[in-house]
Amino acid sequence: MKHVVSRKWLLARLYESDLVIVDCRFVMGQPDAGRAAYEESHIPGAVYLDLERDLSAPVEEDGQGGRHPLPDAAELAGRLSRVGIGNDSRVVAYDDQGGAMASRLWWLLRYLGHENVFVLDEGFSAWKKGGYPVNADQKVLIPSTFLATVQHSMLVEMEEVQESLGGEERVLVDSREAPRYRGEVEPLDKKAGHIPGARNKFWKGVLQEDGSFKSPEALAEHFADLPRDKELVVYCGSGVTATPNVLALSEAGFEKVKLYAGSWSDWISYAANPIATRDE
Structure with a gap:
């Protein structure tokens, strides 16, 4: 690896x-x-x-x-x-x-x-x-x-995420657990849900049962539904647990991967930003 x-x-x-x-x-x-x-x-x-x-x-x-x-x-x-x-x-x-x-x-x-x-x-x-x-x-x-x-190219700012909503040049990847992604629970932040259009890939999915990282081949299979020709913007609650997904995507051979460092807790600090609460 x-x-x-x-x-x-x-x-x-x-x-x-x-x-x-x-x-x-x-x-x-x-x-x-x-x-x-x-x-x-x-x-x-x-x-x-x-x-x-x-x-x-x-x-x-x-x-x-x-x-x-x-x-x-x-x-x-x-x-x-x-x-x-x-x-x-x-x-x-x-x-x-x-x-x-x-x-x-x-x-x-x-x-x-x-x-x-x-x-x-x-x-x-x-x-x-x-x-x-x-x-x-x-x-x-x-x-x-x-x-x-x-x-700077490793990073995406909130305004860039706003601009790409509904577009096809970027795919958002939400790294939180599915119930938080769907807005069913929110133990840490003031609002529940996810950024509209984001796909859910819980970060612990990159690990095997013993806690070790999956092989590059297994990671490629784990992320097989994500496009390799588009920019992937990874986020979580605060920008921390998104980083294992960024690492794992790199191991799986994805080259267009960026981090939205402020993540969900930054997104909801702007009252006008839309929120979604269903699977996508």
């Missing part, structure tokens, strides 16, 4: 000097749980980056930008530099949330022009359960220099 590495792959490279391992564990609604888990035990040498403090900007009062707005590129580049990530680093991200948080960092690094980034398959619990090494040692951080080259 292009973007996902195995436990054996990481173990073999654990102490190579250009490798930076990033613990991205985070529990929605429990903002301190991820760091606490990291401090208790982590993959040796790993540094910690927090979804809300490091990998998101502060939430705007009007909700525009969504619940996890994209961080400022220069500020994020500074944070990456401080934990030792430079332009020559190989980065492996992991979490314990099926790859959702690790995929956020994977996407952000690629958005800043850094291609040499991977997600650890199955995450921390599988690593530990498999008998691979863990410890609680805090790595001495040696700052590096990360210079961002922002890839």
Whole structure:
């Protein structure tokens, strides 16, 4: 796979000097749980980056930008530099949330022009359960220099989504669970439903029962009903769990894939935006 590495792959490279391992564990609604888990035990040498403090900007009062707005590129580049990530680093991200948080960092690094980034398959619990090494040692951080080259083409803004409604040049992909997509429940946002015309592909559908990513061939089959000749715009509730779908679409060979980073929580912050509540 292009973007996902195995436990054996990481173990073999654990102490190579250009490798930076990033613990991205985070529990929605429990903002301190991820760091606490990291401090208790982590993959040796790993540094910690927090979804809300490091990998998101502060939430705007009007909700525009969504619940996890994209961080400022220069500020994020500074944070990456401080934990030792430079332009020559190989980065492996992991979490314990099926790859959702690790995929956020994977996407952000690629958005800043850094291609040499991977997600650890199955995450921390599988690593530990498999008998691979863990410890609680805090790595001495040696700052590096990360210079961002922002890839604006990876992103779609809300106005572009508005303009494409009812058109045929883009296909919207909603990454949330089906009941949320259909508007039957909404545990996190103020309005229920989905962006009109969006197709539902729950992000956990890219995983096998054991929590590992499906093979590229299986992912191609999973996404077989999506067109390869049109631009796919992937979103979720806040732009986080859309990123495993973006990663998986790339693994499946789709080339025209973009992220609507503000996602549903941004969309509903504009009162005039239409909402749909049925299967499409």
